[in-house]
Amino acid sequence: MQWRRPHGDLPSAIVNWFSVRNADGTISQPRQHTHYPTDHGGLTVLSLTAHPGAWADPDTGLLVVGHGIFNAPQKVANYYANDPRWWKYPGNFHGRGKEWQRRGHMELIAPDGKLLLEASVGVRINGQMTRGFPQHAFRLLFDDPVDVPLFPDGDGPGTMALILRPAGNDQVKAMLRDAYQHGLCRELPFETSRSLTCVTYLNGAYWGVHHLRQRMDEHEIARRYGIKAKKVALLEDRARPVNADTSGSLAFMRLVVGTERWDGRSPSWIDTLHQRMDVDGILTYMASQMILGNMDWPRQNVK
Structure with a gap:
């Protein structure tokens, strides 16, 4: 993998879990609260948490080479054998399907500290060859449709999946071209993906600037046009x-x-x-x- 040492000290956040004892003695469902002492220059913050083994464990971690090289599908192994470039190297991050989905919890926090969204999510690695890049894109799958606006224009209610991506191929260059170009084309007569730039924390660790994007799948098209997904x-x-x-x-x-x-x-x-x-x-x-x-x-x- 291609890796560069971070510049300077990175901020960290404190993730607290709590429950409330009600007057009748019952205990509420656990809630997550992320506290970050750093100013992020007016950017939204996305805090994503999961069991530590979901990220870096050699057998179950989504973000590492791990033991994936020993269990790689033949198709993935052939990619690297036929064209041995660093981003094609087999690793856990090439895993697909429900077997490589982990349970997580996310908070989306506005620049003023207001909680915009809190939800349990299924987490997978998203993308094709960018799976082998230094930072991976996450696919966030919701159990129920989102019921709040997510993007500056108010869009978002009804969303079933989002992509949290560090700009894909552009992550080591401008890191904004795809999101910017989709914004330029938003009023044109074809489908585009809205974007929200946010600072990401992973289990409280600073994970850099990412773009929260709409995932263009059959459910998103169905949401936009008010039809059933099976018709798409x-x-x-x-x-x-x-x-x-x-x-x-x-x-x-x-x-x-x-x-x-x-x-x-x-x-x-x-x-x-x-x-x-x-x-x-x-x-x-x-x-x-x-x-x-x-x-x-x-x-x-x-x-």
Whole structure:
């Protein structure tokens, strides 16, 4: 892994757990409270806690190489064998699925100290090759839909999953480009992911600046359009289905093949295409990617 020693002393937080004894003698559910004595320059704070073994244990820790190299799926092992770059090195952080989900608890605290959100979450490592980067992105899965605003424009109620990411490929460079570009494109006719910049603490340890992002999955699309998630088919890269259902991919490929056969000189061709595709949206999306100079597209990072 690529690692650099931090500059200077890092702040730390104190995470307290407490319960309240009610007048009738019953004990309330445990609550978490994070106290941090440091001013963070007006940034929101996200405190994420879990059992210590969830982070650094060689067998169960999400953040370490650990024993993952001995248990790596053949696909992951082949990535490194065929192209031995440091971010492809097998490790626990390449683990996927429920087996590599840990229970955690998060607090989202406003710059003025007000508690914005407290919730139990499932925690996984998120991403593709950035899993091998110095700082990993977390996928935060809620047991119930979030019922409070999360982002500056008030969006957030109904959210089932968020991504806490240190800017992906950009984490050792500008560390803001993806979130900034999504903000620039927010009013355009294609889907973007809102962002909240926050200082992260992991079990009270300072974990740096991260971006809290909306996870663009079928549940998020369904939330935005008021439909059922099972009605949403997500495809990525070369029309590969994100989940196991291949019906959406087949329908999309039929549209592609049919378009190649239609007579482009006919007005009916344009009408049919507009009926089946958001033409303005796809053209604006493609133009935006080109103008912003996305060098890691369109062969990948398409959804």
